[in-house]
Amino acid sequence: MPDRFSPEQQAAVGNRVLCVHHRRRRVIALALASVTVAWLGVLAPAHAQEFPSQPIKLVVPLTPGGSNDVLARTLAEKLSGLWHQSVIVENRPGASGNIGADAVARAPAGGHTLLVAPNNVFVVNHSLSPRLEAAKDLAPVTLLGTVPFVLVAGSSAKVGSVKELIELSKSRPAGLSYASSGIGSPHHLAAEMFRSMTGARMTHVPYKGGAPAIVDLLGGQVDVQFGAINQLLPHIRDGKLKALAIVGNERVPLVPDVPTLAEAGVPGWQGEVWVGLAAPPRTPPAIIERLNRDVRKVLAQPEVQARMADQGIVLKGSTIAQMAQTIEDDTKRWAEVIKEANIKAE
Incomplete structure (x- = not known):
């Protein structure tokens, strides 16, 4: 520094330079932290998009050959091509679907083990069997269709x-x-x-x-x-x-001459048998949304629609919220039937 500055003045200037230097370092550090947080925010959705990262299992809690099994195998075929991963169907029958549902409820929550099951598994079974507390927390993905x-x-x-x-x-x-x-x-x-x-x-x-x-x-x-x-x-x-x-409320094209219950003299019938897709509890929302989107894409394919129509299955995809609401409504409806008939678990 020039000689005209006293030692005290030189020290003051030096301190100010150090303060500026420290402030710059702090600003740079904060900027880097912000960039890091933003980058992590980008990476989080990207990680969800990596699903599926391994083969997927569709658990059908019933014996082979039924409506749920036929629908699950069609989904497995189409989703395998869409996801470029093996999708297999595993039949785990027993106790009105309880065994298979409980297995999925206790599976890892990564979306790689899913349940294809009829409505009773979602709205009735956990009420009849106290040991199935885990199954009642299954994460709804989408309705798949109705089975006349x-x-x-x-x-x-x-x-x-x-x-x-x-x-x-x-x-x-x-x-x-x-x-x-x-x-x-x-x-x-x-x-x-x-x-x-x-x-x-x-x-x-x-x-x-x-x-x-x-x-x-x-x-x-x-x-x-x-x-x-x-x-x-x-x-x-x-x-x-x-x-x-x-x-049901409508005749079925496969047997057009068979009347509905209302036409046959039993008016006021409510409720239909539906099949739904669910994931283990605590499955990340991003994966649930991905599953919903991809499965509904498959259900909308004309080939899949025609194949299921030949089996009498009417495909009806839904939002996650719609399936959750259907479960809530049907639980109330069938609770009255269960109480009146005094139905008890096996």
């Missing part, structure tokens, strides 16, 4: 209409027996609602799956069944089972 149910009579109940069925049930001391795929299953709940609405005398005979129930229905061990149209249609066409009514 049909009321059929076997050879042991020689009736030609719903009215005749109700009359026959009241004329027999023990009433009629009806088959289901298990306690709390859609087959069971539909029959109990029918019994409540009509006063028909009916006794429940639960099976471990829809296939063995149909075998005994064909063999005359049980009288009637409410079941999925795609499983019962071959036997209806062969004349081995008599289709009495469609359980």
Whole structure:
């Protein structure tokens, strides 16, 4: 420094230079921190977009061959091509879907293990079985579609209409027996609602799956069944089972001559059997949204629509919020049926 400055002045100037230097370092550090935070914010969504990072498993809590299984295998085929990852279907039947649902509920929350299941798994089972507390927290992804149910009579109940069925049930001391795929299953709940609405005398005979129930229905061990149209249609066409009514608000093109329950003399029916997709609890929202978007894209494909229509399945994708609301509404609706019929878990 020039000699005209005193030592004290030189020291003051030096201090000011150091302060400026420290302020600059602090500003640079803050700027770098801001850039780092912004960069991490970019990386977080990018990480979510990396899904799926490994093979995906679609768990169907029912036996192979049913509506849920057919739909899951179609999804697996299309999603595998979309995601460039293997998508496999694993059937884990038992306890009206409880075993498979509980397995998914306890799986890692990364979106690589998913559940394809009917509505009873989401709205009924956890109410019937206290041990399924985890399953009630499954994360909704999307509704997949509805499965028309049909009321059929076997050879042991020689009736030609719903009215005749109700009359026959009241004329027999023990009433009629009806088959289901298990306690709390859609087959069971539909029959109990029918019994409540009509006063028909009916006794429940639960099976471990829809296939063995149909075998005994064909063999005359049980009288009637409410079941999925795609499983019962071959036997209806062969004349081995008599289709009495469609359980829903509209007729089904596969059996156009079969009336709805309302047309058959049972007005006021509410509720339909639907299939939904869910993920384990605590699955990141970004992954749930990705799943919803990609699955709905598959459901909208004309080829998939046509393939499922041949099975009697009506595809209906939904938002995450719509599925959550459907679960809430149906839980209230079926709670009344469960209470009235005094349905207990196995």
